Amino acid sequence: MNILCIGAGYVGGPTMAMIALKCPEVKVTVVDINAARIAAWQSDSLPIYEPGLQEVVRACLGRNLFFSTDVDAAIAAADMIFVSVNTPTKTFGQGAGRAADLQYWEKTARQILANSKTDKIVVEKSTLPVRTAAAMQRILDSGGGDVKFEVLSNPEFLAEGTAIKDLQNPDRVLIGGHDTDAGRRAVAALVDVYAHWVPRERILTSNVWSSELSKLAANAFLAQRVSSINALSALCEATEADVCEVSRAIGMDSRIGAKFLNASVGFGGSCFKKDILNLVYLCETYGLTEVAAYWQQVVSMNDYQQDRFVRNMLSRMFNTVSGKRIALFGFAFKKDTGDTRESPAIRIARQLVEERAQVVISDPKALANAKVDLRDLGDRVQYESDPYAAAEGAHAIALMTEWDCYATLDYQRIYDRMMKPASFFDGRNRLDHAALYQIGFNVYGIGKTALSHL
Ligand code: UDX
Ligand code: UDX
Secondary structure: OEEEEEOOOOOHHHHHHHHHHHOOOOEEEEEOOOHHHHHHHOOOOOOOOOOOHHHHHHHHEOOOEEEEOOHHHHHHHOOEEEEOOOOOEOOOOOOOOOOEOOHHHHHHHHHHHHOOOOOEEEEEOOOOOOOHHHHHHHHHHOOOOOOOEEEEEOOOOOOOOOHHHHHHOOOOEEEEOOOOHHHHHHHHHHHHHHOOOOOHHHEEEEOHHHHHHHHHHHHHHHHHHHHHHHHHHHHHHHHOOOHHHHHHHHHOOOOOOOOOOOOOOOOOOOOHHHHHHHHHHHHHHOOOHHHHHHHHHHHHHHHHHHHHHHHHHHHHOOOOOOOOEEEEEOOOOOOOOOOOOOOHHHHHHHHHHHOOOEEEEEOOOOHHHHHHHOHHHHHHEEEOOOHHHHHOOOOEEEEOOOOHHHHHOOHHHHHHOOOOOOEEEEOOOOOOHHHHHHHOOEEEEOOOOOEOOO
C-alpha cells in the first residue's frame, strides 16, 4: 500500500513517521509545497523539535518513508491520502478572526482530483469545521470520471512535546466514515493501518460528522479546564486560597480527574484558540447563540488571564516598568517544544514593551520563532539564550514556559546580579516559591498569596 500525506507540518510529519515505523510494508510519502521544510525533514536538523522524533525518522527515512515536493506525482501513486495542510483562522471577509480558512484545503481537494487515475481513500487529518467532509466529497466527485473517492475523518489528538509518546500509545484513535459499503471498506483499511500497533479496542469508529466534531469538542473541553482553573486563580489571589491546593483537592475526585488543572499564564498553541473560535462560529452559523457565547467565554477568560498577569506585574513594580529590564524565562507555548504559536508570552512581551520595559527573552528552543513573532518590535526586545545573562541587571523575571531547566538554575547567583527589589513572577507555578523568597526575591505565583519582603 502507498500512503501519502499532504502537509509536512507538526501533525503530518510525526504522524507519518510513526506509521512508517510501525508498518514497514507500507510506503509512506510526505509532500509539502514548502521546499525548505521538505529538505529539513531529510536532514539532521528536522523542521520541528519533538523529543524522540529524530530517532523515528532516522529509522525509516529512505526505507519506507520519503519526503518530496512533487505533490502531483505522489497523488497519482497513492492509495490512501492524508490531508494535513493548515487550516488557519480566516483573516478576511465573512467570519474573519473566527472561521477556518479553507482555501488550502479546497485547493488540495482539487489537486487530488486532477491527479487521480485510480480510486483513493482521502483522510482528513487537519482539524476542520463539522461537515467539511461533505464539501470535500462534492469537489472530488465533481470530475464525473470513473475514479471513486471515499472521504474519512481521522483527527489527530497528539500534543506537542509528547507527539511521539502520544502517537506510540494513543488513548484512542478515532475514524469517522460513511455508513455505506464503500465507506465501511475505507474505514476498515484505515483501522488495519493503526492496528499494527494500537489495540483494536482503542480504535473507535463513528460517523464522519461525529468524528469531525469530536476533535473540536476535545480541544474545547481541554481549554475549558484551563480557563476554569485560571478563573479560580484570580479568586484565590483575592481570598488567600491557593490554586494548587484547590486543583489537588478537586482533581482527586475521580469524576473530575487530575489532569489539565494547572493554573497558568494562559493556554497557547496552534489549536485551542483556533478550534474554539471555529466552534463558536459554527454554533452561530446554526443560530445557537447561547452555545456560541458559552464557548467564547473560554477564549475571553484566557485573554483576561494574560492581561491580568501584566497588570499584576505593573502594580507590584510600583506601577511602572518603564526603562526596567525584565527577563522572560521561556517563550514557547509550553515546555519541550520550539513552537510559539499563540504563546501567551507573545501578548505579554508586547504589553511590556508598550509599557516601555526593556524585555529580554530567553528560551532553550524557541528563540528563532520568538524573533519572527516580535520582529516588528525591532531592538525594543533582546534575545539571550543564557538565562543568567538575560536576568543580569533585571528588576524582574517572569516565567512564561515551564521548561525543566528553569527549575534547576542557581537562583542565588541570579538574584545577586539583579536590581533590587528583585521580583519573580511565576506564570506556571513551576518553581519553589519558598526557596526563592528565602533568597530575597519577592515571589508572585498564579492563584497564590504573594511572598513579598516589601
Ligand atoms: C495543521 C493545522 O494547523 C491543524 O489544524 C490541523 O489539525 C493539522 O494541520 P500543523 O501540522 O501544526 O497543523 O500545521 P503546519 O505545521 O502549518 O503544517 C501544515 C503544512 O502544510 C505546512 O508545512 C504547509 O507548507 C503545508 N501546505 C499548506 C501544503 O503543503 N500545501 C498547501 O496548499 C498548504
Ligand atoms: C492540544 C491538545 O492537547 C491535542 O490533543 C490537540 O491535538 C492539539 O492541541 P497542544 O496544543 O500541543 O495540544 O498542547 P497541550 O498540552 O494541550 O497544551 C495547550 C496549552 O494549555 C499550553 O499552552 C499549556 O501550557 C496549557 N495548559 C495545559 C495549561 O495552562 N494548564 C494545564 O493544566 C494544561
